[in-house]
Amino acid sequence: MKKLVIYLVCEPGTPELAQAAVEGGADIIELGIPFSDPLAEGPTIRLASERALSRGMRTAECLQVIADVRSRVDVPLVPMTYAAILEAWGYDRFVADAQAAGATSSIIVDLPVEEHQEVKRIQLVAPTSTDARIEICSANTDGWLYLVSLTGTTGARSEVSPALAGLVDRVRAKTEKPLYAGFGISTPEHAATVARLADGVVVGSRAVQVAEDGPDALRDYVRSLRTAIDAAS
Amino acid sequence: MTTQTFGVYGGRYVPETLIPALDELTAGWEEAKNDPAFHAELRDLLTNYAGRPTPLTRVERFAPDRRMYLKREDLMHTGAHKINNALGQVVLARRLGKKRIVAETGAGQHGVATATVCARFGLECIVYMGSEDMRRQKPNVERMNLLGAEVRPVEIGTKTLKEATSEAIRDWITNVETTHYLIGSCVGPAPYPELVRDLQRVIGDEAREQILQREGVLPEAVVACVGGGSNAIGMFYGFVEDADVRLVGVEAAGAASLGSGRTGVLHGARSSILADTDGQIADAHSISAGLDYPGVGPEHAALRDSGRAVYLPCTDEEALDAFHRLARTEGIIPALESSHALARALDLDAELIVVCLSGRGDKDLAEVLARR
Numbered sequence A: 001m002k003k004l005v006i007y008l009v010c011e012p013g014t015p016e017l018a019q020a021a022v023e024g025g026a027d028i029i030e031l032g033i034p035f036s037d038p039l040a041e042g043p044t045i046r047l048a049s050e051r052a053l054s055r056g057m058r059t060a061e062c063l064q065v066i067a068d069v070r071s072r073v074d075v076p077l078v079p080m081t082y083a084a085i086l087e088a089w090g091y092d093r094f095v096a097d098a099q100a101a102g103a104t105s106s107i108i109v110d111l112p113v114e115e116h117q118e119v120k121r122i123q124l125v126a127p128t129s130t131d132a133r134i135e136i137c138s139a140n141t142d143g144w145l146y147l148v149s150l151t152g153t154t155g156a157r158s159e160v161s162p163a164l165a166g167l168v169d170r171v172r173a174k175t176e177k178p179l180y181a182g183f184g185i186s187t188p189e190h191a192a193t194v195a196r197l198a199d200g201v202v203v204g205s206r207a208v209q210v211a212e213d214g215p216d217a218l219r220d221y222v223r224s225l226r227t228a229i230d231a232a233s
Numbered sequence B: 001m002t003t004q005t006f007g008v009y010g011g012r013y014v015p016e017t018l019i020p021a022l023d024e025l026t027a028g029w030e031e032a033k034n035d036p037a038f039h040a041e042l043r044d045l046l047t048n049y050a051g052r053p054t055p056l057t058r059v060e061r062f063a064p065d066r067r068m069y070l071k072r073e074d075l076m077h078t079g080a081h082k083i084n085n086a087l088g089q090v091v092l093a094r095r096l097g098k099k100r101i102v103a104e105t106g107a108g109q110h111g112v113a114t115a116t117v118c119a120r121f122g123l124e125c126i127v128y129m130g131s132e133d134m135r136r137q138k139p140n141v142e143r144m145n146l147l148g149a150e151v152r153p154v155e156i157g158t159k160t161l162k163e164a165t166s167e168a169i170r171d172w173i174t175n176v177e178t179t180h181y182l183i184g185s186c187v188g189p190a191p192y193p194e195l196v197r198d199l200q201r202v203i204g205d206e207a208r209e210q211i212l213q214r215e216g217v218l219p220e221a222v223v224a225c226v227g228g229g230s231n232a233i234g235m236f237y238g239f240v241e242d243a244d245v246r247l248v249g250v251e252a253a254g255a256a257s258l259g260s261g262r263t264g265v266l267h268g269a270r271s272s273i274l275a276d277t278d279g280q281i282a283d284a285h286s287i288s289a290g291l292d293y294p295g296v297g298p299e300h301a302a303l304r305d306s307g308r309a310v311y312l313p314c315t316d317e318e319a320l321d322a323f324h325r326l327a328r329t330e331g332i333i334p335a336l337e338s339s340h341a342l343a344r345a346l347d348l349d350a351e352l353i354v355v356c357l358s359g360r361g362d363k364d365l366a367e368v369l370a371r372r
């Protein structure tokens, strides 16, 4: 069965949202720890991060949210953030505290694979990655590999990136690890298309938008993705 | 591929999408650096298009009690040192086959320099600029438009240089296959800090030769303003091996990334930055758009830690006083950025000083007149 990963920004209301996403059929929840200058994010997640920061969601508060989500759901929780956050908190300390909060692994968007290998994390590869980079990233990834389906920042798009199929082929030739694709995926049709190519589907910006309408809306939305993925695979 | 770092600073903290482009740029720069044809082309442009070498001007009326000289980067084509870097990078970008250039700008000087070199070589040019900076540096926005560049207003956050830089990097992430990111200072992921330094060191190399010719001795101190730090690092590199020459960088008091910052990550590099204890970037404040930035080049952080250079703060008011004083005593209207260096040079306890006059002040007239 293909996996469905849902991204949410850490906010006081996130535990309830995460529970709804899992009820709707999410297999993994990514929990964004907001950073003031997130280079990989398009407008939706950037604005959501700004909002969370203006409400005081700093690293300690986000770790608490992860723990609160943990008490409600059983699926893996993956903190997703930027190197600046770990620089300030301490790399080892972050690993320990995230684990204590119930997190599994992490995604550090701007921390190249060579740096801080003591931080076990899911590596990302992109359409621009050379075969040599793909090899290093897949060898070092913790569990699955995150395929950035397009050359660009996060944000809902009108169609699945035409670059994804070629990227999947190139990565498959290098690794047996599960490949989950994200960036730009927003509709059940997109999710079905991606599920035919990769082992999992990551939905971020659109989930963050729908989450603004509350847990019920998010549960329905995630369920529509789940249904489409299961029908396709 | 190894990543150039400056002690514990530097690195390339960017999304994986950009890593191959940084590798390509690093290799391209290595190749260009060792290619006499590259240097010949750049030298020709700097001399016959942009106006190098720039003079070294003694300012007796501005600083009557000492021997102070100004390195006149304000006389460069487009009015600031920024064109040294823009020309070098555009020649490099052409070697790499890039047809589209993106840049960020604060004061607009780097944007104008980039728009200028893109016009000269027929390249598409997109400049990101905070809307607050577009307001306070309006003449430069008009110049960029005239030169055929597209200025994209950035409405995020403080609407200044930090956000403009983030947006330029996001554009680069999206268009990396066709686009060269022409960064305006010695900041950003490796190899940019080193690349920009190498392209700006012409300031210090010339100044050293000129002061030796004029005075027969090296200066006691060289002084430069520090925003991202490119005119300062260019000036310092001419003298960094001369252990007796003091290297003095001057930061805006409200944007003192070196004086009151902490180690953190911003725009692809670890450096000294204005941030809170959680690593969230803080707002900078300066009357001078070119210094209004919460980060600084990683090499400056290393120079500070080693003690080889010192960094002093300067308030808006002190800079304004120096601005007026240079205009009235010497007939030179300095950029507000450079005015910070002038202000601290005036009270430095040194007899023989070279100050980098990084740019001219035409762009600042509206802002300055509104203050009086």
Ligand SMILES: Cc1ncc(COP(=O)(O)O)c(C=O)c1O
Binding pocket: B080, B081, B106, B107, B108, B109, B110, B184, B185, B186, B225, B226, B227, B228, B229, B230, B231, B232, B289, B290, B291, B335, B337, B338, B358, B359, B360
């Ligand atoms: C005239 C002038 N000087 C200095 C600066 C600051 O940049 P840097 O510290 O990189 O020299 C700027 C930036 O816009 C500038 O326009």
